Amino acid sequence: MLVVKIGGASGVNINSIIADIANQTESGEKLIIVHGGSERATELGEQLGHPPRFVTSASGHISRYTDKRTLEIFLMATGLLNRRLVGQLQRLGINAFGLSGLDGRLFLAERKSTIRIVENGKRKILRDDYTGRIENVNIEAVRALQDTGHMPVVAPIAISDTGEALNVDGDRAAAHLAGTIKADKLVILSNVSGLLSDLTDPNSYIPNISAHDIDDAINNIARGRMKRKLIAAREALDAGVKQVIVANGKIEQPITKALKGEGTLING
Amino acid sequence: MLVVKIGGASGVNINSIIADIANQTESGEKLIIVHGGSERATELGEQLGHPPRFVTSASGHISRYTDKRTLEIFLMATGLLNRRLVGQLQRLGINAFGLSGLDGRLFLAERKSTIRIVENGKRKILRDDYTGRIENVNIEAVRALQDTGHMPVVAPIAISDTGEALNVDGDRAAAHLAGTIKADKLVILSNVSGLLSDLTDPNSYIPNISAHDIDDAINNIARGRMKRKLIAAREALDAGVKQVIVANGKIEQPITKALKGEGTLING
Numbered sequence: 001m002l003v004v005k006i007g008g009a010s011g012v013n014i015n016s017i018i019a020d021i022a023n024q025t026e027s028g029e030k031l032i033i034v035h036g037g038s039e040r041a042t043e044l045g046e047q048l049g050h051p052p053r054f055v056t057s058a059s060g061h062i063s064r065y066t067d068k069r070t071l072e073i074f075l076m077a078t079g080l081l082n083r084r085l086v087g088q089l090q091r092l093g094i095n096a097f098g099l100s101g102l103d104g105r106l107f108l109a110e111r112k113s114t115i116r117i118v119e120n121g122k123r124k125i126l127r128d129d130y131t132g133r134i135e136n137v138n139i140e141a142v143r144a145l146q147d148t149g150h151m152p153v154v155a156p157i158a159i160s161d162t163g164e165a166l167n168v169d170g171d172r173a174a175a176h177l178a179g180t181i182k183a184d185k186l187v188i189l190s191n192v193s194g195l196l197s198d199l200t201d202p203n204s205y206i207p208n209i210s211a212h213d214i215d216d217a218i219n220n221i222a223r224g225r226m227k228r229k230l231i232a233a234r235e236a237l238d239a240g241v242k243q244v245i246v247a248n249g250k251i252e253q254p255i256t257k258a259l260k261g262e263g264t265l266i267n268g
Numbered sequence: 269m270l271v272v273k274i275g276g277a278s279g280v281n282i283n284s285i286i287a288d289i290a291n292q293t294e295s296g297e298k299l300i301i302v303h304g305g306s307e308r309a310t311e312l313g314e315q316l317g318h319p320p321r322f323v324t325s326a327s328g329h330i331s332r333y334t335d336k337r338t339l340e341i342f343l344m345a346t347g348l349l350n351r352r353l354v355g356q357l358q359r360l361g362i363n364a365f366g367l368s369g370l371d372g373r374l375f376l377a378e379r380k381s382t383i384r385i386v387e388n389g390k391r392k393i394l395r396d397d398y399t400g401r402i403e404n405v406n407i408e409a410v411r412a413l414q415d416t417g418h419m420p421v422v423a424p425i426a427i428s429d430t431g432e433a434l435n436v437d438g439d440r441a442a443a444h445l446a447g448t449i450k451a452d453k454l455v456i457l458s459n460v461s462g463l464l465s466d467l468t469d470p471n472s473y474i475p476n477i478s479a480h481d482i483d484d485a486i487n488n489i490a491r492g493r494m495k496r497k498l499i500a501a502r503e504a505l506d507a508g509v510k511q512v513i514v515a516n517g518k519i520e521q522p523i524t525k526a527l528k529g530e531g532t533l534i535n536g
Contacts, residue, residue, distance in 0.1 A: 044344075048315055072348060076312075079347025080340060083425070083433055084371045091431025097372045097409060102354045103365040104418050141365055144412040150372050157351070163359025165351055 001030045001183045003241075004032040004255060005174035007190035008036035008081065009225075010151045012249040017189060018085070020255040021151075022092045032145065032181065033096075033153045034174035035085060038064065042054030044077045045070065055126065062224075063131070065115070066167045071130040074167050078155040085153050097145050100155035101134075102165055104141035107173055109134045109158035109166050132158045132166030134173060137180035171232035179239020186236045188229055189232035189249030195226055209266045211237050230266075237268035244268075269298045269451045271509075272523060273442035275350065275458035276304035280517040285457060288523040289419075290360045297413065300449070301364075301421045302442035303353060305346035309492070313338065314346045323385040323394065330492075331399070334435045339398040342435050346423040349497070353421050365413050368423035369402075372409035375430065375441055377402045377426035377434050385517075400426045400434030402441060405448035411484055439500035447507020454504045455526045456497055457517030462532030463494055477534045479505050498534075505536035512536075 002024065022142040041064075045051050048095055050073060053065045066074065082098040089096035101107025109132030117124050142152045154177065156170035171188055178201055192203030195217060199259035203251075209217050218230045226246075247263025248254055257263075270292065274285055292299055309332075313319050318341060319335040341438065349365040359362035369375025377400030385392050410420045422445065424438035439456055446454040462473030463485060477485050482505075486498045494514075501512035516522060516532025525531075 075351050076344035076348050079351065080344050083343050083347065083368065083370055087427060087431040087433050089431075090370065090373060090427055095372055098370065099365070099367070100351065102351055102358065103367075104363055104413075104416075105358060140416045142417055145372075145409060146418045148372075148408045148412045150409055159355065159358055163357075165355050166526060210372040227272070 001032070001181065002031045002032060003174055003183045003186045005171055005186065005188045006033060006035045007249055008039045009191045010039060011191040012189065013251070015041050016252045017249060017254055018088045018092065020140065020253050021089065022094060023253070024255055025094055025151070031148035031151055032142065032183070033085065033151065034156065034170060034175065034177060035153065036156060036170040037074065037081050038079050040077040041074045045073045048073060051136065051143065054225055055115065055119070058118055059114055064167070065126055066130045067128055068130065071165060071167060075157065075165060078157060082153060089151065089153065091184040095150050096153050097150040098153045098155070099141070100157040101159055101168065101173065102159045103221050105138045105159055106154070107134045107141065107158035107168060107176065108138065108165045109160060109168055111160045111164060130164065132157055132160060132168050134168055134176045137176050141266055164205040169228060169232070171229050172235060175236035176241070178236050178241045182240060184242050185259070186241050186244045187255055188232070188246045189254050189258070190225070190229070190246070191250055192226070193248040194246050195222060195230065197221065199223060206264050207261065209264060211266070211268050214266060233266045237266065242268050269300070269449065271300045271442055271446035271451045271454045272303060273439055273454065273456045274301060274303045275517055276307045277459045279459040281519070284520045285522055286356045286360065287498040287535065289357065289520050290362060291521070292523055293362055293419070299419055300410065300445065300451070301353065301419065302304065302438060302445060303349055303421070304424060304438040305342065308349050309342045309345040313341045314338060316341060323383065323387070326384055326386055326391065332435070333394055334398045335396055336398065339433060339435060343425065343433055346425060350421060350423045357419065357421065361409070363418050364421050365418040366421045366423070367409070368425035369436065369441065370425055370427045371429055373406045374410065374422070375402045375426035375436060376404040376406065376434060377428060379428045379432060379434055383439065398432065398434050400428060400436050402436055402444045405444050407449050410449065432533050437496060437500070439497050440503060442505035443507070446504050446509045450508060452510050453527070454509050454511055454512045455523055456500065456512065456514045457522050457526070458495070459518055461516040462514050463490060463498065465489065466471070466536060467491060474532050475529065477532060479534070479536050482534060501534045505534065510536050
């Protein structure tokens with residue numbers, strides 16, 4: 001079984017990813033798709049006069065401040081993206097089935113309602129944040145859907161134990177799901193070709209990282225979003241996934257090529 | 269088994285409906301929820317500068333013209349409502365699971381892309397409409413979800429055979445689903461107490477209609493939205509549902525009271 005995370009960043013070629021999902025399915029692979037949605041949420045927030053507010057934590061980590069309205073916008077934007085992906089897959093004859101981590105409590109998360117940020121050099125506390133850390137993955141429904149011939153397509157939303165919807169990181173959601181469902185591989189597609197040794201050279205991706213070296217890669221090589229992708233990869237390996245591949249989602253046949261080794265392969 | 273359609277019109281008391289769904293579940297009833305979303309889509313359309321356009325057919329039937337942007341708005345608004353309902357049910361310990369008719373091709377529909385309307389006394393043809401007529405209901409996934417202890421919560425979206433999302437009438441979607449899954453009863457909750465004999469008296473609901481009299485009720489008593497609710501009721505009865513109850517969603521314990529006979533009961 002294969003979990004594929006589709007990044008929402010600009011440049012990612014959704015049509016070629018969808019076509020390649022169909023290729024993989026035809027060759028007998030069982031797939032689960034997890035998607036993002038941050039970029040769509042940003043667009044929708046701007047259209048609705050509620051643009052995103054990005055904040056920096058004391059440790060230098062940048063994240064989206066998710067107040068109640070931002071959460072609603074995130075729910076709408078990821079919902080639309082989820083339904084579009086399901087429609088595109090169905091068009092190719094794949095019996096896709098969309099869900100989010102709310103459904104059947106797929107991603108049960110602890111809400112982190114308070115975030116400590118640094119703004120203009122001053123420390124501040126923001127409350128009313130709707131983000132979460134996944135604590136538990138309930139895969140009964142995903143299994144039942146697979147057993148009846150459906151391909152799960154999962155939006156990066158979690159649920160708190162009081163039923164609140166929470167924004168969660170899509171890469172880490174994919175890692176948790178891949179680990180819990182005992183997927184062999186997790187492919188994380190984005191708009192870069194892997195972990196780059198030289199950010200100015202898009203072809204400088206590092207072909208292999210062992211589990212032993214991943215902490216070093218996280219701390220000393222990765223920048224920005226890539227740090228979180230590698231943290232997600234480490235979580236997936238810790239949970240028993242055999243291989244994580246961080247690969248290019250902008251090319252034709254991105255999944256097939258990733259599985260052939262085009263990208264950064266991280267072996268457990 | 270019981271299918272409950274929750275109308276989105278103003279005045280409907282979602283909290284008391286949710287609490288009553290929990291009551292019914294505790295007493296051992298298996299429920300499927302179908303919701304609307306037109307009102308939320310109208311609000312969102314206004315916020316996004318794309319308010320709905322209502323058109324009148326040659327036969328006097330009023331409907332929402334669903335161009336591509338309106339469809340997106342409808343997908344986002346119903347997606348948000350679906351996720352809210354799932355969260356509220358989960359908060360009460362019900363393992364709710366949201367889906368739309370796209371997922372697993374639950375509602376396979378024929379697209380009616382061209383609509384003939386009358387505007388300022390003139391006949392016109394509008395193209396690029398994204399509405400559909402449900403032709404086939406695929407309940408394998410809904411059954412699998414129920415068999416694993418989940419309560420399906422269904423948004424009124426269908427899919428065409430080319431994977432397009434289509435806007436469908438929620439009452440009729442609920443009727444199709446109830447018929448296909450062989451539900452005993454369909455409860456349609458809205459902001460009126462049933463089929464009124466006197467529109468100026470909200471308590472003048474007709475307590476019983478036989479299947480024999482439903483055409484007469486549709487043609488001679490019902491007005492506006494109620495016509496479509498009765499058409500949906502007729503479709504449900506034709507498909508084998510034993511009883512349809514059109515009842516008040518504004519009161520406490522609306523489902524319990526509907527099942528006790530408070531509302532318009534239509535028997536097959």
